[in-house]
Amino acid sequence: MRAFIHRRVAVIAQGIGDVLLIGSVGSGETLRIKQFLTRNGHPFKYLDLxxxxxxxxxxxxxxxxxADIPVVICRGEAVLKNPSNQEIADCLGFNKGIDYTHRRDVVIVGAGPAGLAAAVYAASEGLDVLVIEASSPGGQAGSSSRIENYLGFPTGISGRELAGRAYAQAQKFGAEVMIAKGAAELVCENNAYGVRLDDTVTIPARTVVIATGARYHRPSLENLCQFEGAGVYYNATFMEAQLCEGDDVIVVGGANSAGQAALFLSQTVRHVHLLVRSSGLSASMSRYLIRRIEETPTIQVKTKTEIVALEGTEHLERVQWRDSTGAVTSHDLKHVFLMTGADANTGWLNGRVALDAKGFIKTGRDLTKEDLAAARWPADRSPYLLETSLPGVFAVGDVRCGSVKRVASAVGEGSIAVSFVHRALAE
Ligand SMILES: Cc1cc2nc3c(=O)[nH]c(=O)nc-3n(C[C@H](O)[C@H](O)[C@H](O)COP(=O)(O)OP(=O)(O)OC[C@H]3O[C@@H](n4cnc5c(N)ncnc54)[C@H](O)[C@@H]3O)c2cc1C
Structure with a gap:
């Protein structure tokens, strides 16, 4: 395992591999493909037009x-013009050999920290495990530049490194991980479960663990999607930091992820404007981050300030913001990092399990008598900890109502759920 990890790190660092990506530095699609390959730990060489x-x-x-770029050339043979993540995964054989018909002990939906932890524990305890991941392993944590509060890493660890290790660990124990395939529906027929994929394949499952996390809030700015990946980013990792080296940047948000992004970016950019809608950081950010921000002269916190317009052609060029006095000013800034919270990824469940008012999944004692009656809860017992309103279907991590929204808690919940999966399988 050690040799495997070191070899992979070396080939990624040197760009040795069977993939050539030709793109353009200002293109959002190029960034998407770079992120997909990087977060899947697949080495590639990049050429910039x-x-x-x-x-x-x-x-x-x-x-x-x-005009066809970005282009991915796989093994010097297949030429993919602006391919989707799924096309790249298919071309590189990421999901080769996975049997779609076989009924698994547990199907885990989502390969963030919660899903990967469930996969490691379930597979290491002898269960037959399949993980379905719509994008790349690691989830939100995979996009974090440095996680400093995860037990056992006193100097911090990048989300990508943590995700890469967890992914390798899950595979070591025999879990299969399906990449770039999203779950489209949770099927429940005659007490048998299945997870339907986008392409109408349904994977049968004896139990299901839902670990689909949450997605970022997008401020209602008219042309936001025009600049996503071309000046507007939802992650602040090494890759985005390279794009704005020496420039001024904006980080939006008052929670820990915004604080971490501001501190990380301040190491390479000229100046960070941290825009916060509220009147201060103390209600939403950890004290240690606030202290470090105060100690960093290149970070300026602007309270009661929000972006009102984005301007540019192919790439973001200017940003207008409204400050605490109500004045709107225009600034030549090419990079905005949006770190403004998230919604639960539960749309695909179509109300199949009980949700709270905000769309997060209710589990265990959070399920009321009314919830269970509405779901026609069939068992004699109450739902287990982390069990949803369907017996044998569990929810873990950020997608669960009342979850703590931290890597360690997601990992903890993923591993705890496995002990209840065993009980459900024994019933
Ligand atoms: C920038 C940033 C920095 C952070 N820093 C820290 C930190 O320093 N310390 C800390 O403790 N926490 C941090 N967090 C929070 C932490 O990352 C999350 O709490 C944690 O990732 C939650 O894990 P999860 O597995 O529940 O969900 P996620 O990480 O959101 O993973 C969910 C996964 O499910 C997949 N998925 C979604 N829908 C489907 C579907 N229909 N089918 C298949 N797959 C699907 C997604 O693609 C994703 O990979 C940070 C978050 C962000 C965004």
């Missing part, structure tokens, strides 16, 4: 027009 003179020749060789 805007910076590398020889790239045009290469494009001609593969009969590709500059």
């Amino acid at each position: 805007d910076r590398d003179a020889d790239v045009r020749q290469l494009l001609d060789r593969f009969r590709v027009e500059p």
